[in-house]
Amino acid sequence: MSARENILRRIRSQSGREGTTTDAERAAAREHIAKHTRGPLPSIAQGDPVERFVAECARVKTSVEQLASGQDVPKAAAQYLAQNALPQRAVGWSALAGLDWQGAGIQFEDRLANKDDLVGVTDCFCAIGETGTLLLLSSPTTPKLHALLPETHICVVSRSRIVTCVEDAFALLRKERGELPRATFFVSGPSRTADIEQTIVIGAHGPYRVHVLLVP
């Protein structure tokens, strides 16, 4: 008998069930899953998701700048980089390559991020108001490393893509994508650690800065 069979058999015999897992039991589990039962939602998660998102971003130390138009993204990014004394150079996701980066003075590269990149620019699948979270889905054109390796992560978020809670994000994901991608990445603020004397330090392994450009 394999370890797998032994473990499964032990689980069953311990709970007083004979034999191997039946089709009916498997079907019952699938039926339960299909219900996607939600747990209680705290009141603080409710209300206007955009307002909530902005407030929660402040709490997790994600900075937010609201823009009148998506076309303003390169200029706003350039200003942010200048304010933080960062080079006007970024690696970014393909979907953003069409913006006028050159016009804003930023050298934008549409390729995979590497260890020398200081700035990564992405958008996101959606954002979550409850916790000030960016939800990034991996794909050939949206690699995860852009949001991980560079010291600064700039994320373009559409106000219309801010949902109330994690459950709503999953509902949207099921509707639009059907399945989870390889990496479903929830980012809430810059990387941090408190492993030395419980002292919070920003910038453990991931970005030191997460900056959201909020567009209509």
Next chain:
Amino acid sequence: MKVGLFVTCLVDLVRPNIGFAALKLLEDAGCEVVVPATQTCCGQPGYNSGAREVSKTLARKVLAEFRDCDYVVAPSGSCSGQMKVHAVEDLFKGEPEEEEFRALAEKWYELSDFLLAVLRVDYTKLADERSIGTLTYHDSCSGLRELNIKAQPRVLLMDAGASINEMIDCEKCCGFGGTFSVKLGEISTRMAENKCANIRLSGAPMLVGGDLGCLLNIEGRLRRTGDETTKVAHYAEVLAGMVK
């Protein structure tokens, strides 16, 4: 109203004064109090040492002794938790006796809870005669977390004119824990010391609580470390004007 007083084994042996204080408070409120002479212990020390069967035997004994009472009252959150929670939710759960123990749990009260919730005593009239002064209150774990005894003793004490200087971590365990205090005495002592430090910080000249086990533990540590002045008393003694 016939009220059975469950004295508790520690009060019986070590500080009978608490039993008489409880008796006085109940009688002053007009209760007919009976004290079954055969009572010994609620069974908790055995229960928490893994001796389940003997703790059940003792629980049955308590049940029989107080069968005729309308209420049972104990000056202890710990013994009350044993009878109100553990006997029902664990020891006799699913057994034929469960119903009887549920009925006992229903009529069983921790003293301060009984005085307020059932007897609705008004101790504001005591304020002039008692002059209790300032105290700090230690919440004993079982009463607090199993029975929600938190406001009751404070309300009674403040009505009677006490002023309470709350200490830091008043809800933190003092380290008594029954046999724990002997089995793991060094850790227990450290926990008692932490409690004593917070009592000192409160500045209150008296420590009041509702479970004699904790009070003995705290008093023992205070005295060992040279504190001869801080009074340690059960709230029943304070309310009855019987602090020794």
Next chain:
Amino acid sequence: MEVRSMHFKATASGKLNDAVLQGAMKKAKGKFVDGRAAAVAEIDVWQPMRTHAAALRDLTIANLDAYLLEFEANATRRGAIVHWAESAAEANDIIVRIARDNAVKIATKSKSMVSEEISLNDALDAAGVEVVETDLGEYILQLAKEPPSHIVAPAVHKTKEQVADLFVAAHHKPRLTDIPSMTLEAREVLREKFLSADMGISGANFVIAETGTTLTVTNEGNADMVTTIPRIHVVVTGIEKVIPTLEDFATLIRLLPRSAIGQTVSNYLTLTTGVKGEGDLDGPEQMHIVLIDAGRTKLVGSDMQEMLRCIRCGACMNHCPVYQNVGGHAYGWVYPGPMGSVLTPTYVGIENAGDLPNAATFCGECQVVCPVKIPLPDLMRKWRERQFTQQLRPWSERAGIAVWSAFATRPTLYAWSTRVAARVAALLGGAKRRITWLPGLDGWTDGRDMPAPTGKTFRELYAARRSGGGRLL
């Protein structure tokens, strides 16, 4: 990991007198306890959320085989390879084999308590693989050659001075004692490791049946490096970690970081589903998921099954007055505090961990803060019951209970013996009415006086009063 739980009492004694540890523990306590209280206070549905979470964990455990099979089917469909291991040794063999088959030289690892259980680092080390812990706390402990003392904050017992010394020895750079600079130094050292590793090893906070997904939760982002950069990703986790749906993840993730460190959300939550797809620029080529039993099935269907709800938040230890005073190492194995006092005897045998279920006053704080409502004191008491029936406690303790039972169940004998005891103890107490030393009770009298009885029992005085006919004396 080597079991040292049988030395609890002696180790705890040392820890009580370790000034550096005591300072570190005091500092940590405030942050964990106050932080959690503030985070929980914001949530109006905290109790319903706990109830919902406990119920969903119970439902899964009650049908654990079906949900594991569902998970396996979905993970496999997405290109992961699911392995099953009955024991620590089997799990290590599987992972060492994966490393050998793929000529792995360097493995980066994000925090996994299951890997501590099975001593995975030792097994890989013996197979010639360089394993690098990447959670900052775990990295510090790897340098110190010490096990974690806390399941969420593994290096909570270390001071920055101690860490500074470890960094000097390992990094050969000038000694820094400023925490941000120290963190930056570790970041730079570990960044190189992340980029050069062949294999990434992570734990899983949960695995999700619906999608065949594994979850990592970190604040540092190290798990994301580990699961994204190397060509092979290995997940080691316990079979009890399966949950049915993404909605269940949503509920549990509201409870976990708040309970753990008072955070509304952890910085990085990553759901990993299968391997690098066609056209993907990052992600591993192989994903192996090792599902480990190593004692867990013993809890299924048992009177301690509730323990399998545990989501490893650490709130029980953070609030435990015993843990707060002795720290995690005293417990002698992977899991400290109340959850450890239930799990350790299950996984390593009660004969090796007899003091742990007794290292509790049953104050009940752990149960109150547990996000999945595990009745931890009740479960510790069940261990005490087994110790009692199997006569596993020292003879003096057993004799004590036997004497107490004999007297307490016989009212006449009890009345007589307490009369005698009250008089003898009153004499021993002397004028100050305190006993300073009592044989057999030296556990008490070593550090505390014993306030002495006054000479007569309540029942005597009460009988006298009754016969006197008056009201109060």
